[in-house]
Amino acid sequence: MKDALRAEALRLGFASVGFTAAEGHAGQAARLDEWLGEGRHGSMEWMEGRPVQRASPQGLWPEARSVIALSMSYAPDVDPLALADDAEKARISVYAQGRDYHDVVKKALKALARWLIAREPDSELKVFVDTAPVMEKPLGQAAGIGWQGKHTNLVSTTHGSWLFLGAIYSTLDFAPDTPHADRCGSCRACQDACPTDAFPAPYRLDARRCISYLTIEHKGPLPEEFRAALGNRIYGCDDCLAVCPWNKFANAAQANTKLLPRDDLVAPDLAALLALDDAAFRAKFSGSPIKRIGRDRFVRNCLYAAGNSGRPDLLPRVEVLCRDPDPVVRDAAEWAARALTNL
Structure with missing residues (x-):
C-alpha cells in the first residue's frame, strides 16, 4: 500500500512522500514552547493558540495512527537573487509568483485522499495545508522526506529547499519511515x-x-x-x-x-x-x-x-x-x- 500510495502521489504532482507515527513527537512541543516563550513569533497570535493540537498529531485528532507527509516542488528556473540590484523592478518571493499554493496542494491532497479511501473504505483521514495547527516541517523530517535546515525550512537532498508541504492524518497503521538525518554540517x-x-x-x-x-x-x-x-x-x-x-x-x-x-x-x-x-x-x-x-x-x-x-x-x-x-x-x-x- 505504501508503494502504491507513493506512486499515486507522484502522479498527482507531489515530489516526495514519507510516513511517520501520529503519536509522540515530544521534541516538537518543547521546541515550540521555547520559541513562543521567547516571543519570536512576533504578532502571529495564532501560533499561540491550540498548543496541544499543534505539538502532536494525536493532540489534534486522537484517532490518528499515521501521518503521511508530502512535499511539492516549486523550484524556479531563474536565480531568485538576480533582481537584487535592479532599481526598476520589485522582488516577489518565488512561492508567490504563481497560483496560491494552498489551492494547488490541497486539491492534490484531496485527490490522494479519495484514492486511499477507495482502497481502504473503513479508514478515516484528514488533509492539511498550512491552515491548521500542524507542524509540517518536523513531521516531514520524522517521515524522512527531508530535514529542517539551519534556516528552519525543510531541505531535501533531491529537491533542495523549494518545497511546499502537506500532511494527511490517517487512522491506518502505516509502518513509519526512517527520520531524515541532518545534512547541514558546518554550512552557514x-x-x-x-x-x-x-x-x-x-x-x-x-x-x-x-x-x-x-x-x-x-x-x-x-x-x-x-x-x-x-x-x-x-x-x-x-x-x-x-x-x-x-x-x-x-x-x-x-x-x-x-x-x-x-x-x-x-x-x-x-x-x-x-x-x-x-x-x-x-x-x-x-x-x-x-x-x-x-x-x-x-x-x-x-x-x-x-x-x-x-x-x-x-x-x-x-x-x-x-x-x-x-x-x-x-x-x-x-x-x-x-x-x-x-x-
Whole structure:
C-alpha cells in the first residue's frame, strides 16, 4: 500500500512522500514552547493558540495512527537573487509568483485522499495545508522526506529547499519511515545571507526580524531599522533558501506545472505597482497568495522599495501616496519621500 500510495502521489504532482507515527513527537512541543516563550513569533497570535493540537498529531485528532507527509516542488528556473540590484523592478518571493499554493496542494491532497479511501473504505483521514495547527516541517523530517535546515525550512537532498508541504492524518497503521538525518554540517550560508540577522542561532528563527514576516504578517509600519534592509523586496524573501547548497539538486523540471510563475510577477515594474488602488490590486492578484495581505500592506511594502531605489523619478507617485487614506501607507510614503528627496 505504501508503494502504491507513493506512486499515486507522484502522479498527482507531489515530489516526495514519507510516513511517520501520529503519536509522540515530544521534541516538537518543547521546541515550540521555547520559541513562543521567547516571543519570536512576533504578532502571529495564532501560533499561540491550540498548543496541544499543534505539538502532536494525536493532540489534534486522537484517532490518528499515521501521518503521511508530502512535499511539492516549486523550484524556479531563474536565480531568485538576480533582481537584487535592479532599481526598476520589485522582488516577489518565488512561492508567490504563481497560483496560491494552498489551492494547488490541497486539491492534490484531496485527490490522494479519495484514492486511499477507495482502497481502504473503513479508514478515516484528514488533509492539511498550512491552515491548521500542524507542524509540517518536523513531521516531514520524522517521515524522512527531508530535514529542517539551519534556516528552519525543510531541505531535501533531491529537491533542495523549494518545497511546499502537506500532511494527511490517517487512522491506518502505516509502518513509519526512517527520520531524515541532518545534512547541514558546518554550512552557514543561509545565516550569513540574511539581510536582517533573523537567525540568532542555527535552527532558530526570530520572525520579528525576518523579511518574510515583516512584509506579509506584520500589519503596521515596519520598524525603521529594517526598512533599508528590505531593498526591493515587496513580498517575502528568498535569500536564505536561494543560497542553500542543496539547491544544486533542484531544478525547474521537478516543479509542479500548476505552480509555474506568472510572467508579470517574475520581475514586476515597481512604478506600476505603486499606482494600484484597491480594485486594481484585487484584480491583479486574484488567485494569488499575495491577495491575502490586502492593497494597503502591499503598497506599504512597495513604498519602502521606492525609498530604497535611488530613483527620483518615483517621487511624484510617492507624494500622491502621502495623502493616502490609510495611515500606514502615508507613513511609508513620507519615509520614501524623505529618502528620495535626500539623494
